[in-house]
Amino acid sequence: MMDAPKLVVLDLDGTVVAHSTRPTTPSQAVVDALAAVRAAGVPVAIATGRAIWGALRTATDLGLTSGLVSASHGAVTYDLDSSRLVDSHLIDPSMAVTAFRDADASTAFAVEMxxxxxxxxxxxxxxxxxxxxVVDLATLSATHTARLAARLPKGAQYGAAVRCPHATRLATAAGLDPSMYSVEVGYNGWIDVGPPGITKATGVAAIADHYGVTAAETIVFGDAANDLPMFEWAGHAVAMGQAVPEIQSAADEVAPTVDDDGVAEVLRRWFA
Incomplete structure (x- = not known):
C-alpha cells in the first residue's frame, strides 16, 4: 500500500457523481472525505473530460474553492484561487472536420468555446x-478550440461500451494525423479530438509539477477510457467499482462503486 498521497486527483463523472444526462451532486461522504484531505494539507485536483464551465459546478459541490482543475482531457487548466485559465491548448479543427465528413457525411460536430x-x-x-x-460547417471549422466533438447523428446506432464500436470505426476511417490531433473515442457515438499529445496524464503531470509532487506521490481516481493515461502515469491508480474490466485491470486498486462512495472509502485509509 502506498504511503499517504501528497496529491489527490479526481475524475468527475462516474467517480464522484453518477453518469447522468442531468446535473448530479456528490454525496456528503465524498465531500467530507475531501475536506479531510485538504485539512491535512494535501491538495485536491480535478482531471475531467468535461469543459471547464461544466466542471466548475461540481468543483463547487465538492467544496473545492482553491486548487487546479484540468478539463477537456488535459487541454485546459483552470485556477480556482484566481478564477482564471492558466493554460490552454487549441486546435484548428478544419482538417479533422473534413476527414470525418469524408468518412461519413452525416457526422455531426460541436466545438468547445x-x-x-x-x-x-x-x-x-x-x-x-x-x-x-448553431452554426454552419464552415463557421464551426474556422473556430479554434480546445476540443472538437464528432458524433454519429440522431438515429444512428450507438454503443454503450467503454468505447462505442460504431464511433471507433468512424475514428479509424477518418484517420486523423496524430501529429496534429489526439483522438479519444467515448461511448454513445462520441469522439473527442484535441491537441496532439495532450491527455489527462499531461494535465495531471502539470498539476503535480505545480505542487512539487511526483507521480509516485499522486493518487488518481477514474472510471473510463480517458482515465487510462493518468492511471499509467500516477503512482497509485484507483478504478471505480462499476468500471468495466478493461479499466479495472489497468488500476492498482478497485474501489467500491460511485454509488457506494468509493472515493471516500479509499481516502479514509489515510485521512479521517
Whole structure:
C-alpha cells in the first residue's frame, strides 16, 4: 500500500457523481472525505473530460474553492484561487472536420468555446450542457478550440461500451494525423479530438509539477477510457467499482462503486 498521497486527483463523472444526462451532486461522504484531505494539507485536483464551465459546478459541490482543475482531457487548466485559465491548448479543427465528413457525411460536430458548445444543427444534445449557437460547417471549422466533438447523428446506432464500436470505426476511417490531433473515442457515438499529445496524464503531470509532487506521490481516481493515461502515469491508480474490466485491470486498486462512495472509502485509509 502506498504511503499517504501528497496529491489527490479526481475524475468527475462516474467517480464522484453518477453518469447522468442531468446535473448530479456528490454525496456528503465524498465531500467530507475531501475536506479531510485538504485539512491535512494535501491538495485536491480535478482531471475531467468535461469543459471547464461544466466542471466548475461540481468543483463547487465538492467544496473545492482553491486548487487546479484540468478539463477537456488535459487541454485546459483552470485556477480556482484566481478564477482564471492558466493554460490552454487549441486546435484548428478544419482538417479533422473534413476527414470525418469524408468518412461519413452525416457526422455531426460541436466545438468547445469559453461559454459552451458551438455546434451543427444535427448534433445530438442528449446531455446537460451549455449551448452557445448553431452554426454552419464552415463557421464551426474556422473556430479554434480546445476540443472538437464528432458524433454519429440522431438515429444512428450507438454503443454503450467503454468505447462505442460504431464511433471507433468512424475514428479509424477518418484517420486523423496524430501529429496534429489526439483522438479519444467515448461511448454513445462520441469522439473527442484535441491537441496532439495532450491527455489527462499531461494535465495531471502539470498539476503535480505545480505542487512539487511526483507521480509516485499522486493518487488518481477514474472510471473510463480517458482515465487510462493518468492511471499509467500516477503512482497509485484507483478504478471505480462499476468500471468495466478493461479499466479495472489497468488500476492498482478497485474501489467500491460511485454509488457506494468509493472515493471516500479509499481516502479514509489515510485521512479521517
Amino acid at each position: 469559453s461559454a459552451g458548445w458551438r455546434h451543427t444543427e444535427n448534433f445530438v444534445r442528449d446531455f446537460h450542457g451549455s449551448w452557445v449557437d
